[in-house]
Amino acid sequence: DQQVKQNSPSLSVQEGRISILNCDYTNSMFDYFLWYKKYPAEGPTFLISISSIKDKNEDGRFTVFLNKSAKHLSLHIVPSQPGDSAVYFCAFGNSGNTPLVFGKGTRLSVIA
Amino acid sequence: DTEVTQTPKHLVMGMTNKKSLKCEQHMGHRAMYWYKQKAKKPPELMFVYSYEKLSINESVPSRFSPECPNSSLLNLHLHALQPEDSALYLCASSQEGNRDRADGYTFGSGTRLTVV
Numbered sequence: 001d002q003q004v005k006q007n008s009p010s011l012s013v014q015e016g017r018i019s020i021l022n023c024d025y026t027n028s029m030f031d032y033f034l035w036y037k038k039y040p041a042e043g044p045t046f047l048i049s050i051s052s053i054k055d056k057n058e059d060g061r062f063t064v065f066l067n068k069s070a071k072h073l074s075l076h077i078v079p080s081q082p083g084d085s086a087v088y089f090c091a092f093g094n095s096g097n098t099p100l101v102f103g104k105g106t107r108l109s110v111i112a
Numbered sequence: 113d114t115e116v117t118q119t120p121k122h123l124v125m126g127m128t129n130k131k132s133l134k135c136e137q138h139m140g141h142r143a144m145y146w147y148k149q150k151a152k153k154p155p156e157l158m159f160v161y162s163y164e165k166l167s168i169n170e171s172v173p174s175r176f177s178p179e180c181p182n183s184s185l186l187n188l189h190l191h192a193l194q195p196e197d198s199a200l201y202l203c204a205s206s207q208e209g210n211r212d213r214a215d216g217y218t219f220g221s222g223t224r225l226t227v228v
Contacts, residue, residue, distance in 0.1 A: 009152070034216045043116075043202050043219035044155065089154055091216060099145065099168065100216060102154035 003027045006090055006103030015112045019077040023090035023103045026071060030092040033066055034100070035075045038087045047088075048075070080110045118203050118220035126228055127193060133223045135186040135203030144186040145217065146178060147202040155202055161186060193227045200224050 005024045013019045021035075031052040036044035050057040050064045050073075057064050063076045073090055090103040116137045125131050135144065142163050147155035160168035161180045169178075175197075177189040186203055204217040 032216075036216070036219075041200075041222075041224065043118075043204075043221045045219070046215050046217070049216060093216065099157050099160055104154050105152070 003030075004090065004092055004101050004103045006106055008106050009104070010107040010109070012109045012111060013080045015082060015110055016079045019075075019080045019084065019108055019110065021075040021077075021088050021090075021106050021108065023073045024071060025073065025092055027092070027094075027101075028071070029094045030101075031095055032093050033064070033073050034091040034093070035062075035064060036089045036091060036102075038089065038105070044089060077108075080108075082110050082112050084108060085110050116203055116205055116218050116220035118201075118223050120223055121221065122224045122226075124226045124228060125190065125193065127195070129193075130189070130191045132190065133188040133201055133203075133225075135188075135220055136184055137205045137218070138184055139205065139218065140183075141205035141207055141218070142183060143206045144180065145204040145206075146176075146186070146188050147204060147219075149200045149202055149222070159188075190225075193225075195227050198226045 003026050034049040035047040037047045038044040048059050048062045048064050050066050055066050061077055065074045077084055087105045087107050089105045091100040093100045119134045144161045146158040148158055149155045157170050158172045159178045164180045175192050179187040200222045202222045203220040206217045
């Protein structure tokens with residue numbers, strides 16, 4: 001039972017343009033939503049999150065959008081920079097303190 | 113201190129060896145996790161400790177044995193591993209019982225394990 005789908009394994013974007021990463025989910029019990037960034041040989045690092053009571057959260061160049069009716073989560077990075085090149089995982093949780101569920105990851109390459 | 117520290121960073125072990133991975137955090141987090149990550153895959157949950165008690169074991173083979181000596185430390189004891197157990201082993205911690213989970217988990221940098 002795949003609760004989370006992160007269907008794009010990779011994405012290439014020109015420096016300065018917008019990067020859009022997407023995840024879809026099926027479990028309506030999820031009520032907080034996160035994005036993690038991972039460089040090679042390092043652990044995932046928390047990037048940005050959103051709770052189910054919001055549809056948008058912005059932090060600098062990073063904006064997370066939540067469409068609850070479509071069960072869709074996205075991350076926008078603008079402008080994209082070469083240092084943003086990494087694997088991005090979406091993660092989903094609920095207030096029952098059950099462990100986070102991770103997507104499969106999208107490898108973002110920002111080309112100078 | 114907002115970090116999760118894992119040691120060693122790299123480990124090569126034979127199939128008959130016994131070794132341990134260590135994880136430490138001083139953020140007062142009462143939930144600690146072991147994840148296993150293979151290349152091009154998401155982190156795969158192995159164990160969860162809540163208030164120093166094992167709360168979740170995701171059907172992990174007994175050659176992996178977790179231990180939580182106190183609220184700041186988490187160990188993973190390894191014995192008689194197989195080459196297919198080679199992976200990045202990640203430790204994470206989080207606040208327990210706190211419903212404002214805005215920052216999710218804090219991950220360590222991982223131990224890159226190679227079983228030969």
